Amino acid sequence: MAPISFTDAIERVVAGNRVYAQQTAEQDPNFFKTLATGQAPEILWIGCADSRIPETTICNCMPGELFVHRNIANTVHGNDLNAASVVEYAVAHLKVKKVVVCGHTKCGGANAALGDADLGETLNTWLHPVRELRRKHKIELEELPDDDARSARVAELNVHQSIEVLKQHPAIKKAIHDRGLSLHGMIYDIGAGHLKLLEEAGGKKSNGLWSADH
Amino acid sequence: MAVPSEQVIKYLQQSHDRIFENNRAWAEEHRKKNPEFFTKLSAGQEPDYLWIGCSDSRIPAEAITGLGPGEMFIHRNIANLVCNTDLNVMSVVNYAVRHLKVKHIVVCGHYGCGGVKAAMTPKDMGLLNPWLRNIRDVYRLHEAELDQITDEEKRYDRLVELNVVEQCRNILKTAAVQQSYAKNDFPIVHGWVFGFQDGLLKDLKINFEEMLKGIQKIYDLSAE
Numbered sequence: 460m461a462p463i464s465f466t467d468a469i470e471r472v473v474a475g476n477r478v479y480a481q482q483t484a485e486q487d488p489n490f491f492k493t494l495a496t497g498q499a500p501e502i503l504w505i506g507c508a509d510s511r512i513p514e515t516t517i518c519n520c521m522p523g524e525l526f527v528h529r530n531i532a533n534t535v536h537g538n539d540l541n542a543a544s545v546v547e548y549a550v551a552h553l554k555v556k557k558v559v560v561c562g563h564t565k566c567g568g569a570n571a572a573l574g575d576a577d578l579g580e581t582l583n584t585w586l587h588p589v590r591e592l593r594r595k596h597k598i599e600l601e602e603l604p605d606d607d608a609r610s611a612r613v614a615e616l617n618v619h620q621s622i623e624v625l626k627q628h629p630a631i632k633k634a635i636h637d638r639g640l641s642l643h644g645m646i647y648d649i650g651a652g653h654l655k656l657l658e659e660a661g662g663k664k665s666n667g668l669w670s671a672d673h
Numbered sequence: 674m675a676v677p678s679e680q681v682i683k684y685l686q687q688s689h690d691r692i693f694e695n696n697r698a699w700a701e702e703h704r705k706k707n708p709e710f711f712t713k714l715s716a717g718q719e720p721d722y723l724w725i726g727c728s729d730s731r732i733p734a735e736a737i738t739g740l741g742p743g744e745m746f747i748h749r750n751i752a753n754l755v756c757n758t759d760l761n762v763m764s765v766v767n768y769a770v771r772h773l774k775v776k777h778i779v780v781c782g783h784y785g786c787g788g789v790k791a792a793m794t795p796k797d798m799g800l801l802n803p804w805l806r807n808i809r810d811v812y813r814l815h816e817a818e819l820d821q822i823t824d825e826e827k828r829y830d831r832l833v834e835l836n837v838v839e840q841c842r843n844i845l846k847t848a849a850v851q852q853s854y855a856k857n858d859f860p861i862v863h864g865w866v867f868g869f870q871d872g873l874l875k876d877l878k879i880n881f882e883e884m885l886k887g888i889q890k891i892y893d894l895s896a897e
Contacts, residue, residue: 468721468776469863473874475739480872495785495869500730501688508765510720511742515733519695522737526730527749531764541761544751544804545728548788551799556685565715567768579771585764629800639681643689650715652700654693 500526503549505542505621506561507533507568512647514561517654526555531585532568532614533560535621543628550630556640558631560621561654562614563647569610569617573600592616611646618644618657720746723769723860725762725840726781727753727788732867734781737874746773752788752836753780754807755843763847770849776859778844781874782837783867784830793832808832811839834877837864845885848894854885855895 483490504514504525514525528545535542549555562569571578572589593600593613600609622642625631634640644657703710722745724734734740734747748765755762769775782789791798792808812819815835822828841864844850850860862884864877889895 469861472722472738472740472779473876476737476872476874479737479739483872491869491872494731494872498730498787502692508747508768510718510744510746511714513733513735513740513742513745513747515736516742517696517699518692519699520692520733522731522733524730525733527728527733529747529749530761531768536761539759539761540804541750541756541759544801547800548751548791549728552787552791557689565717567718567772579767581760581763581767585760641685650711652696652703652711652714654696656693 494523498523500524500553501556503555503558505533507563507566511649512563526553532566532589532617533562534589534617535624537624546628547630550634557643558625559643559645560618561645561647562618563649564611565649566610566614569614572613573606573609589617592620615646615657714743718743720744720773721776723775723778725753725755727783727786729783732783746775751804752786752808753782753840755840756807766847767849770853770860777863778860779863779865780837780840781865781867782833784833785869786833789833789836808836811836834866837866837877841879842888845888846892851895852897
């Protein structure tokens with residue numbers, strides 16, 4: 460491994476922030492003033508912690524547009540208070556209009572779920588539901604040509620599963636019913652830089668973008 | 674449910690399509706600048722940083738630090754909390770430290786945090802109660818200092834800072850961080866606060882060595 464300078468890495472980020480603040484203020488002197496007044500994001504983004512998918516950047520969005528939760532393998536567990544609190548705050552309080560779950564190709568979590576290697580108790584427990592998906596879809600996965608394809612499919616299945624869990628969240632149930640909140644599954648192709656909408660996850664084909672009422 | 678009007682439907686469709694249009698433009702721009710950009714990313718990630726920040730839409734971590742895809746591993750939750758019993762954040766810390774071997778962990782809070790504000794509101798917040806309780810606990814730990822600040826806005830600002838400090842402490846309590854630091858001299862934990870007024874990050878200048886020593890008096894998990 461190349462020698463690393465700790466100070467340089469941190470200085471780089473601090474300098475990066477100064478450039479960001481300066482450039483942003485030059486483009487729009489009122490930008491930060493407006494930002495300070497509050498947030499009204501339309502979208503809750505649930506994505507992977509993976510460093511290669513900075514959501515706001517890859518969607519060319521501005522600060523203030525995406526409320527964000529990112530964890531290992533964009534997994535939503537029914538008993539996870541962390542994600543449930545994010546959902547509650549975003550849906551019941553900020554009243555976002557859409558919830559996006561975005562998985563991705565080459566996902567370390569999905570890859571790890573293709574086997575049963577011991578990752579330590581914490582990660583084994585966290586990834587257990589994803590590994591269960593692999594077992595449940597064993598035949599389908601075995602027919603795929605290679606592990607890249609298999610992990611991409613596991614990532615998709617995991618997005619669908621997270622959406623199923625989200626549909627049971629009380630704030631989401633209520634918002635779907637009261638104001639037509641919609642849920643969307645996506646896959647980000649790291650090798651191409653492209654987002655793909657998963658139709659069956661509640662996209663256009665199944666029930667329209669705005670009426671996940673079922 | 675009420676059927677959305679034509680206008681609402683059109684608006685929702687447009688705001689949804691915009692993300693995809695933006696994404697295609699972004700990918701195209703990067704491919705033009707560097708045809709290898711996505712192929713390289715596809716090979717794997719080696720981020721130097723783990724960022725634990727707030728879900729707040731106004732703080733896209735990579736954008737405000739000028740980092741590109743592949744450089745920063747990210748966890749974002751309500752009020753950037755690191756709770757001992759939370760498998761979600763613990764999995765992130767574990768993966769980042771033990772598998773990706775990040776060199777720095779940044780806990781970044783921000784002034785005007787809605788989560789911190791909600792936590793200090795005398796109100797039943799339902800499902801959010803247990804999560805926000807952690808912030809009330811931070812207040813209780815620093816009650817004497819906070820009670821002395823008469824200006825309410827300043828008291829919130831200080832609570833935001835102290836919350837970051839306590840979350841840094843919580844990271845130091847993990848076996849993953851203690852053991853990696855004993856072996857490799859990293860990761861280093863940093864506490865920062867982002868200000869909307871000027872878009873700048875403030876370093877709370879946490880004395881990492883001293884904090885770790887203090888923690889290990891009681892929470893020593895360094896022996897494997």
